[in-house]
Each structure stands twice: as structure tokens, then as C-alpha cells.
Amino acid sequence: xxxxxxxxxxxTKKRSIWDGGQSPFKASYGKLMMWFFLLSDxxxxxxxxxxxxLVRYSHMSYSGxxxxxxxxxxxxxxxxxxxxxxxxLHGVPLPLVFVGIMTFILIASSVTMxxxxxxxxxxxxxxxxxxxxWTLIGxxxxxxxxxxxxxxxxxxxxxxxxxxxxxxxxxxxxxINQYGPPTxxxxxxxxxxxxxxxxxxxxxLNFVVFYNAVVGKYEERGHYxxxxxxxxxxxxxxxxxxxxxTFFYLV
Amino acid sequence: xAASNVxxxxxxxxxxxxxxWRTFWILFAITALEFLVxxxxxxDYKVLRIAIFIAMTIVxxxxxxxxxxHLKHEVKxxxxxxxxxxxxxxxxxxxxxxxxxxxxxxxx
Numbered sequence: 001x002x003x004x005x006x007x008x009x010x011x012t013k014k015r016s017i018w019d020g021g022q023s024p025f026k027a028s029y030g031k032l033m034m035w036f037f038l039l040s041d042x043x044x045x046x047x048x049x050x051x052x053x054l055v056r057y058s059h060m061s062y063s064g065x066x067x068x069x070x071x072x073x074x075x076x077x078x079x080x081x082x083x084x085x086x087x088x089l090h091g092v093p094l095p096l097v098f099v100g101i102m103t104f105i106l107i108a109s110s111v112t113m114x115x116x117x118x119x120x121x122x123x124x125x126x127x128x129x130x131x132x133x134w135t136l137i138g139x140x141x142x143x144x145x146x147x148x149x150x151x152x153x154x155x156x157x158x159x160x161x162x163x164x165x166x167x168x169x170x171x172x173x174x175x176i177n178q179y180g181p182p183t184x185x186x187x188x189x190x191x192x193x194x195x196x197x198x199x200x201x202x203x204x205l206n207f208v209v210f211y212n213a214v215v216g217k218y219e220e221r222g223h224y225x226x227x228x229x230x231x232x233x234x235x236x237x238x239x240x241x242x243x244x245x246t247f248f249y250l251v
Numbered sequence: 252x253a254a255s256n257v258x259x260x261x262x263x264x265x266x267x268x269x270x271x272w273r274t275f276w277i278l279f280a281i282t283a284l285e286f287l288v289x290x291x292x293x294x295d296y297k298v299l300r301i302a303i304f305i306a307m308t309i310v311x312x313x314x315x316x317x318x319x320x321h322l323k324h325e326v327k328x329x330x331x332x333x334x335x336x337x338x339x340x341x342x343x344x345x346x347x348x349x350x351x352x353x354x355x356x357x358x359x
Binding site: 026032035042043046050051056057058059078095103107111113114118120122130154232235236238246250 | 267279296300301311316344354
């Protein structure tokens with residue numbers, strides 16, 4: 001506090017990335033801007049999920065026992081009855097098992113990402129490479145799972161659904177939906193699709209960072225802050241999935 | 252001097268990774284608990300089920316943001332400038348759920 005304005009000015013001239021002489025919030029420009037970007041992204045996802053809440057709330061919900069549940073356009077489906085298929089186990093009803101595996105994969109890849117960030121703090125190049133590679137594998141596996149789930153959702157189950165005029169159809173698209181009201185399918189595509197796009201861009205971002213780490217760019221630069229910034233984005237993708245999982249699959 | 256520095260870094264490393272793995276196990280346990288509730292608590296207790304799910308989601312979100320994203324260890328003002336705008340989300344939840352209820356009333 002004792003510094004005079006002249007001294008501050010001197011100081012600013014010496015080391016100024018920000019005009020105040022030191023970074024506000026003690027965070028670098030890139031990290032700070034990543035936080036504010038993620039804040040805006042959080043608003044977008046909130047808007048999507050809350051709109052889902054609005055549409056669901058304005059539809060009839062299924063009343064009756066879970067065992068006797070059948071798909072109908074009249075009421076909103078019970079999600080665990082929609083998402084009960086697992087690859088290679090055709091015809092075996094395993095509610096939410098596959099989405100549980102996907103959740104686990106994403107949380108695990110988030111852990112490997114923090115371990116990469118932690119290795120970066122110690123300037124441990126090999127550690128950064130190893131953990132980033134695991135994160136990449138996790139992300140790609142998650143995307144593969146999501147592709148399978150979409151494909152299954154679009155093609156539908158054998159029983160299918162019935163339109164008002166009696167024609168049978170299977171699966172779902174943006175016009176018709178065997179599982180329930182068409183908006184249910186629309187929200188499924190938009191919310192998980194928007195999240196999947198984030199995972200995809202996260203994988204690309206992580207790959208670029210991985211490449212730079214491998215060729216030694218960060219070692220040359222003297223710090224691994226880029227891993228931290230990519231990490232923030234990756235954790236955010238995980239965070240969003242936690243909410244999608246709850247509000248789309250569990251509630 | 253150099254040796255003690257290395258020692259210090261190694262110590263820091265083990266405590267850091269310990270916290271990371273602890274956070275992972277917490278997240279894992281909460282997710283497992285969510286599954287347990289989803290399959291054991293009957294659907295008749297709808298409000299209780301939803302309340303439990305939302306509470307657990309918020310706990311998970313806290314651990315991801317605080318530990319993985321490191322927000323707990325950042326400067327307080329940074330944490331608040333991220334958290335306070337979330338009040339708009341709370342407003343949107345209230346506004347749109349009320350709206351959804353009204354649409355339901357008109358429809359049925």
C-alpha cells in the first residue's frame with residue numbers, strides 16, 4: 001500500500017501483461033477467459049436442460065406401476081425404460097447400465113486429466129503425456145458409446161410404437177418417436193448431441209495439447225499451463241454430463 | 252538445497268494425487284448410490300427420489316468444480332464472480348417450471 005503511483009507505473013512498465021502490473025484474481029489471462037467462457041457455456045446448457053424441464057412438466061406423466069409401463073405418445077416415458085439396452089446383450093433389459101458405464105468413463109477421464117495437470121506442475125513431461133493419452137482414450141470411448149446409444153435410439157426396439165391411425169413404426173427421429181411424445185426425442189438429440197459436440201471438441205483440444213507436449217513445446221515454454229486450460233474445459237464437459245445424467249436419465 | 256527442493260516436490264506430489272483419488276472415489280460412490288436409489292426406492296416416492304437425485308448432483312458438481320477445476324483454491328473473488336451469475340439459472344428454473352405448470356393446466 002505504501003507504493004507511490006510513480007512506483008506503480010514503474011512496476012507496470014517492467015512486467016505488465018495486464019495494465020495493473022499483476023493479473024486480477026491471481027489467474028492468467030487465458031485461464032480467466034476460459035472460466036468466463038465456461039460460465040457462458042453453463043448458461044447454454046442450463047437453458048437446454050431447464051427447457052426440457054418445462055416441456056416435461058407440461059406433459060402428462062405416466063401413472064401406474066413401473067412393471068406395467070408401456071410406451072405411449074400420451075405421456076412422458078420413464079427414462080429407465082427407454083435406456084435399457086447394452087451392446088452385445090440384445091433383448092436383455094438392463095436399465096441404465098450402459099449410461100452408467102458412460103458416466104464412469106467420463107469421470108475416470110476427468111481424473112486422468114487432473115493427473116496430467118498435476119504432472120505438468122512438476123514439469124514431468126512423461127507424466128503429462130501418459131495421463132493425457134489416457135484422457136484421450138476415455139474421451140474417444142465415451143464418444144463411441146454415445147454413437148451406439150444414438151444408433152439404438154434411432155432404430156428403436158422391435159415392438160415399436162403405434163401412430164394414431166394404427167400404423168406401426170420403430171425408433172425415433174425429429175418427427176415421430178416410439179418412446180413417447182416427439183419432443184422427448186428432440187430433446188434427447190439436442191441435449192446429448194450438444195454435449196457430445198463438446199466432448200468431440202474437448203478430444204480435439206486435448207489432442208492438440210498432447211501433440212504439443214510430445215514435441216516438447218511446453219517444456220521449451222517453461223510451463224504446462226495449456227494443459228490446465230484444456231483441463232478446465234474437459235472437467236466442464238464432465239460436469240455437464242453429471243447434470244444431463246441426473247435430469248435426463250434418472251429423474 | 253537442491254535435494255530438499257526435490258524432496259519437497261515429491262511430498263507435494265503425493266498429497267496432491269491423494270486428494271485427486273479421494274475426489275474420484277467420492278464421485279464414484281455418489282454415482283453408485285444414485286443407482287441404488289434409482290432401483291430400490293419405489294417410484295411412488297417421486298418427490299423424495301427427485302430431491303435425493305438433485306442433492307447428490309449438487310454434491311458431485313461441488314467436488315468437480317472445487318477440486319478438479321480447482322476453484323476452491325483460487326482467489327475468493329474469482330470463485331464468486333463465477334458463482335454469483337448462477338443466480339440467473341435459479342431464476343430460469345423457477346420461471347420455466349411455473350410456466351410448464353401453466354401449460355399443463357391449459358392442456359389437460
